[in-house]
Amino acid sequence: MQIGLPFLNGIAGKKRNQMISVDLGSRTTKAVLMERRGEIFALLRYVLLDAPIFEKTLSPELLAEHLKAVHEALGAKTKFVTLSIGVNDAIVRPVELPQIPVDEMRLVLKNNTRGYLQQDLPNRVFDCHIIPPKAPAKPAEPGKSVAIPKLKVLVAGAKKELVNDFQTAIRDAGLVADHIVPGLIGPANAFELAMPEAFVNDSVALVDIGFKNSSICILQQGELVLSRVVGIGGDKLTAGLAEMMNISYAEAEGIKIGMAPEIQSTLETQVLPLGRELRASLDFFEHQQDRPVSQVYVSGGTARSELIVQMLHSELVAECKSWNPTASLQLALPGQQAVEIEQVAPQLTVAIGAAMAAF
Ligand SMILES: Nc1ncnc2c1ncn2[C@@H]1O[C@H](COP(=O)(O)OP(=O)(O)OP(=O)(O)O)[C@@H](O)[C@H]1O
Numbered sequence: 001m002q003i004g005l006p007f008l009n010g011i012a013g014k015k016r017n018q019m020i021s022v023d024l025g026s027r028t029t030k031a032v033l034m035e036r037r038g039e040i041f042a043l044l045r046y047v048l049l050d051a052p053i054f055e056k057t058l059s060p061e062l063l064a065e066h067l068k069a070v071h072e073a074l075g076a077k078t079k080f081v082t083l084s085i086g087v088n089d090a091i092v093r094p095v096e097l098p099q100i101p102v103d104e105m106r107l108v109l110k111n112n113t114r115g116y117l118q119q120d121l122p123n124r125v126f127d128c129h130i131i132p133p134k135a136p137a138k139p140a141e142p143g144k145s146v147a148i149p150k151l152k153v154l155v156a157g158a159k160k161e162l163v164n165d166f167q168t169a170i171r172d173a174g175l176v177a178d179h180i181v182p183g184l185i186g187p188a189n190a191f192e193l194a195m196p197e198a199f200v201n202d203s204v205a206l207v208d209i210g211f212k213n214s215s216i217c218i219l220q221q222g223e224l225v226l227s228r229v230v231g232i233g234g235d236k237l238t239a240g241l242a243e244m245m246n247i248s249y250a251e252a253e254g255i256k257i258g259m260a261p262e263i264q265s266t267l268e269t270q271v272l273p274l275g276r277e278l279r280a281s282l283d284f285f286e287h288q289q290d291r292p293v294s295q296v297y298v299s300g301g302t303a304r305s306e307l308i309v310q311m312l313h314s315e316l317v318a319e320c321k322s323w324n325p326t327a328s329l330q331l332a333l334p335g336q337q338a339v340e341i342e343q344v345a346p347q348l349t350v351a352i353g354a355a356m357a358a359f
């Protein structure tokens with residue numbers, strides 16, 4: 001069951017045939033055009049564009065222009081868009097809530113964010129995804145009254161103003177906002193589709209290394225039990241390289257992507273802090289649940305570098321590999337894209353996973 005958690009759910013039961021899914025990264029916008037074909041999904045086209053600005057939040061006007069450019073580059077006929085919110089702008093947490101309807105859950109959360117989410121979160125919209133209980137509840141012993149068990153719920157929250165701005169921008173771009181979802185759930189949804197067996201059976205960590213941030217989600221037999229955001233991504237790696245080698249950021253970026261062997265040890269120093277942060281999350285889970293994470297699956301732009309993934313592997317002392325979010329998709333890409341998809345795929349993970357939330 002794919003995690004939905006839409007702050008905006010335009011379809012409410014209606015199934016779209018085609019969908020544009022846009023992952024607004026802090027450095028690179030990733031978008032995919034997907035199509036439902038019976039039981040399977042096809043990837044028709046993708047696009048990577050520089051984010052309009054990557055320091056401040058976008059104005060709706062700028063975002064509208066950007067979305068127009070994305071739509072054009074995709075050559076899409078459909079106007080339905082799913083937009084994912086960056087990991088820093090939308091929280092996702094497992095919470096225990098009483099057995100009440102989802103609409104009431106939203107209100108309960110809104111009125112007591114401190115109680116349920118351990119922080120004040122004013123002016124937020126919330127959505128809830130009820131985690132299906134694993135074992136059926138035991139029948140009550142006759143004559144004994146039992147407390148009604150609480151529900152495990154995955155809660156997502158984002159600023160109302162941001163969701164409104166996104167809706168405005170999509171409309172002003174001449175498109176139709178179908179879903180607005182937290183980007184954090186992208187890797188989990190894409191993983192369920194691409195590796196259904198590992199999803200159902202294993203305890204895995206999904207790490208998405210972005211530009212400014214990286215996220216880690218731990219899935220225990222399909223249940224998202226922990227998620228964290230770490231303020232280290234590809235940007236820090238490049239900036240660190242530039243400083244250590246006394247070269248410009250642009251040069252360092254070129255060297256990082258070209259992966260000259262002589263910079264390996266310098267780069268390793270930069271990967272270290274990220275590895276440490278991720279290891280802390282793994283430790284937290286492993287102590288709490290008393291079981292190891294069997295595998296770390298890495299996505300995001302940085303996962304395009306096999307060498308960096310290997311460095312993380314030695315840092316984390318856990319099996320670490322990149323994976324292919326398109327594994328279960330039918331690839332119906334035009335010429336050059338069909339050739340390059342293998343390289344690009346890790347960077348499309350969030351966009352593909354968010355599309356799955358909407359289909
Ligand atoms: N082949 C490669 N080797 C190493 N790094 C790469 C490669 N290709 C892209 N990157 C890095 O990936 C980063 C961009 O990744 P991505 O698109 O996942 O980030 P983002 O989604 O824009 O950021 P965020 O998720 O933090 O908002 C850049 O820092 C870039 O240097």
Ligand SMILES: [Mg+2]
Pocket residue numbers: 024025026209210211300350
């Ligand atoms: Mg990203």
